[in-house]
Amino acid sequence: MTLSRRAAVAALSLLTAGFLSASAQAKDFEPAIVFDMGGRFDKSFNEGANNGAERFKKETGTNYRFFEVQNEAQREQFLRRLAERGADVVVAVGFSMAPSVEKVAKEFPKTRFTVIDGVVNLPNVQSVTFAxxxxxxxxxxxxxxxxxxxxxxxxxxxxxxxxxxxxxxxxxxxxxxxxxxxxxxxxxxxxxxxxxxxxxxxxxxxxxxxxxxxxxxxxxxxxxxxxxxxxxxxxxxxxxxxxxxxxxxxxxxxxxxxKRVDVAAYEAFKTAKDGTWQGGARTLGLKEDGVDWARDEHNAKLVxxxxxxxxxxxxxxxxxxxxxxxxxxxxxxxxx
Amino acid sequence: MTARGADGRLPWWATAILMPVLNVAVALALSALVILLIGEDPVGALGTMVVGAFGSGTGIGYTLYYATSLIFTGLAVAIAFHGGLFNIGAEGQAYIGGLGVGLACLALGGWPWWLALPVTVLAAMAFGGFWGLVPGWLQAYRGSHVVITTIMFNFIASALMVYLLVNWLIRPGQMSPESREIDPSLFLPKADEMLGALGLEVANSPLNLSFLLALLACVAVWLYVWHTRPGFALRTVGANEDAARYAGIDPKHVIIITMALSGGLAGLLGVNEIQGVQHRLLLNFPAGLGFTGIAVALMGRGHPAGIVPAAILFGALYQGGAELAFEYQTISPELVIVIQGVVILFAGALEHLFRPALLALFARRGKTKPVEA
Incomplete structure (x- = not known):
């Protein structure tokens, strides 16, 4: 990611009217994630999903594309942009994403979507909620x-x-x-x-x-x-x-x-890569290790x-x- | 053309076109420096912004969709300006206006959109107008400054919306506080559908009929402010309240009407967002566009002919900025806000930065011309 390469890519995208098609290169596995308002470094919910995506990147060396939405209209807009780009799996973080995922998933029945915290009943959508x-x-x-x-x-x-x-x-x-x-x-x-x-x-x-x-x-x-x-x-x-x-x-x-949002995001990427990704709704509770109370060296003396x-x-x-x-x-x- | 620099005035095209273009150019140059500082290529990044906003049918659609809402809120702020009132409450008025639209749509059921539109427009203006009227009344009769009360009303609006959506309007059995979807027959036709019917292929975007409504509102505001008796009263009160009173105008009356109209215009944002795009009542749909309306009104000099291009510029900043954050993963949304802020700073707050220099330039040309002749 040198400056000159960035510049070349940018210039190219300028010439081709912003539609730098990823299909021009050999097709690699392309995961993507859309964070909700609050941003990916909120030290909380979004960051959990970010950690999962980062873990996937570290383990597989596969880079992922992300977007942080700033207003209501952008959810649908950028879910669609990612699907158009040929993302293999799109993780949508947050319950507010559900209506937009529903719309876009209908338009792109071949693209896999995982929505975290929301439920969408479509064959190409995996819904992960937590107890x-x-x-x-x-x-x-x-x-x-x-x-x-x-x-x-x-x-x-x-x-x-x-x-x-x-x-x-x-x-x-x-x-x-x-x-x-x-x-x-x-x-x-x-x-x-x-x-x-x-x-x-x-x-x-x-x-x-x-x-x-x-x-x-x-x-x-x-x-x-x-x-x-x-x-x-x-x-x-x-x-x-x-x-x-x-x-x-x-x-x-x-x-x-x-709340193991990181596991949900990581598994969405991982299973999509392995080909074991499945649509449908899942609720992760205590039994599924989806929620838990944290024990570590920092609170060992308190408990x-x-x-x-x-x-x-x-x-x-x-x-x-x-x-x-x-x-x-x-x-x-x-x-x- | 004669340059009228000598008497301290600039030709109309210098004020209306040259100065805004210069301001935006300087703002973009400064933004380029910021992008350079974080180690990205400024030309490519700004190019991505421009192409993202205007380079495709979808991009243009999104730009104009944002512009639609910004025209409404820009007009709202502008009309209050002419009456000497600083309406900071366009955000809350738009929010409540949207509530009016949403309630009307939920109540109207399966009406066709063209029959429902007059009702939803009236509902938007009535709800938004009420949210402006109350601060106006407080200003006129209680001396509570409208800047303070409209800000407070923004908070009251958001509290009210959360209460209504969480407790009453929410579709049962779902997590997000949103109402059920309105009947599809009420959806305003989108640009791609309208132009598609005329045989023109246009990319899918949220741009809808409300854009035409926004242009109509521009004409209406222009007629009202500059070509009617109440409009004259409005401008007189704005220019000098004492003189207006001496001329037999009741400023209290004018303030209340102006604030109601201002709120009503802001409320129309709800037609675009609720009936045009989201098709359900939800939280936070004004998304700060009410506040950006202040910058749009400032940059547009309070005139509809200026507000439209200013709204399109800010619409382009929103849409292009989102594309920038999407294409350049190292550029965070916060940096995009910095770029938008720099443009607002130069285009709004420092709009007269180049005036002295331009005046001097035109004055010199004005002097040399007679010598040549």
Whole structure:
């Protein structure tokens, strides 16, 4: 990727009216990924997908094409552009992508699409969703076990059903440990800025600490970084989300509710390359290792063996189906 | 042609064409420097932007689609400018206007689009207009500055939309807060369908009938502001409120009407986005185009004839910028925003940068001419 080669490519694309056809070269495997608003380095959901794609690149040496959408119209536009370019598999990250994937997948029935967090019922679309409520339940239990005041809290990004699913699972986990435990729930805002406003996250967390909370779970993208920062500064405990965020403030982050978006993205690329890619809907829960609570050297001192034993027992019951966690989306409200 | 540099004025073509072109050229040159700094080839990158925006049917379609929304919000900001009001709330007014369009479409069911269009246009203007009228009333009778209240109304609009979509309008059983799709008979015809019917092959893009509606709105605004009695009152209040009052014009009245009209124009963005493109109510469809409308109005000097090219320029920046980020994987969307910002800086804020130099140039020519004669 020297400058001159870039320049030559650019000049060529200029001459051919921007349509540098990839088919002119020998056809290599071409995976592509479209990130949602928030960007690929949001330290959270999109970054999880990015990590999966990067891992694939490292292991196979195959480069992938990506795009970060900036507004509603661009989802469909660039999904189509990637399909036109002959991408072998297009991973669309985020539930907002679903309607656009549906449209474009109909136009390009030969192109494979994997949509993460959304569901599209088409033969050439693979839909991967996660049982966030199960993971949130476990971190809720851990929060209640680690809390000294009996009050814990939750900071969400935008007030949308997905985030309510996190909050609902979390609340159930807390109540499972302490039936009289108190859960304070706040949402950071009503615009997409709610995903990228760490200052607002800090403010909300501080007000929750004033109301007695000593463990806070942040499911709010970059806003969550402000929440974790506030918890670290105030000597309280934070809980990260999506990616493992334990390392951000070692010893101050109780755990992270890990959503293996990276696995979903990596497997979409890998199976498409191997030829084992399959359409259809999959939900990744505790049983499928799609969600989990993070344990590493950064939170080893915070999680006692008793806590771990309790969580492991609960996880085993959820996997076996003997312990039910209510899903906000199924129950039309947080009823359990 | 006589150059009228001596009396401190420039010929019309120098102000209307030469200066904007110079400003954009300087902005692009500065952007090229930034691209060079991050180690990319500036000529290729800017070329990709231009080709991405104008080099294909799809590109042009997307450019004009963005321009459609920007014409509406640009006109909204401009009409308020003429009344001496700085409407920062086009974003929120467009959002609520779109709500009006969406609700009308959901209610109208299987009406044909041409029958429904007058209803949706009225709904957009009524909803958006109301969102402008309230700050206007607060300004006129309560002295709450319209800049502050319109910004606040943007937040109220987004809070209201999230509440409605998450709790009431959402299609049950789905994750994203979106309403059900409106009836296909209500979809506004797209450019490729309209031109296809005339036998012209055009690439698929979101460009739709609303573009013509936007041009119509330009004519309407031009007629209203410069060729009607209320338009005269509007400009008089904008120029000098005290003089207007002395002339028997009620500024309070004018402020409220102007803000309602401004909000109504912004609301029309909803026709393009909801009935034309997205075909369902969803969150964040104005996507900052309401704010960009301020830059469009500034660059277009508040005149419809200037707003249209300015809207197309910004539409091209959006579309070309996205293509740039797509083709050059090292150029992040943030850098594209920097380039857009530099263009706004030179075209909007520093629009008179070259005026003194041009004045001097024309003055010199003006002096030498008589000598030759």
């Amino acid at each position: 966030e409520h199960e993971g949130s339940y476990l971190v809720g239990m851990l929060a209640a076990l680690a809390s000294k005041t009996g009050t814990v809290s939750f900071v969400g990004g935008m007030d949308i059903p997905l985030i309510r699913r996190f909050a609902c699972g979390y609340e159930q986990g807390v109540k499972a440990v302490k039936a009289d435990g108190k859960v304070i729930v706040n949402m950071a805002g009503t615009t997409p800025a709610a995903w990228s406003d760490p200052t607002r996250g800090t403010e909300l967390a501080k007000s929750q600490f004033d109301r007695g909370s000593d463990v806070v779970f942040a499911a709010a993208g970059q806003t969550g970084l402000g929440v974790l920062q506030a918890a670290a500064d105030a000597g309280k405990l934070g809980i990260g989300v999506d990616s493992n965020q334990n390392h951000l403030f070692p010893g101050k982050v109780l755990t992270s509710m890990v 006692t063996p008793e806590m771990k034993a309790k969580l492991d027992a609960a996880a085993a019951e959820i996997k076996a189906g003997t312990r039910k966690v209510a899903n906000y989306s199924d129950t039309e409200g947080c009823k359990y």
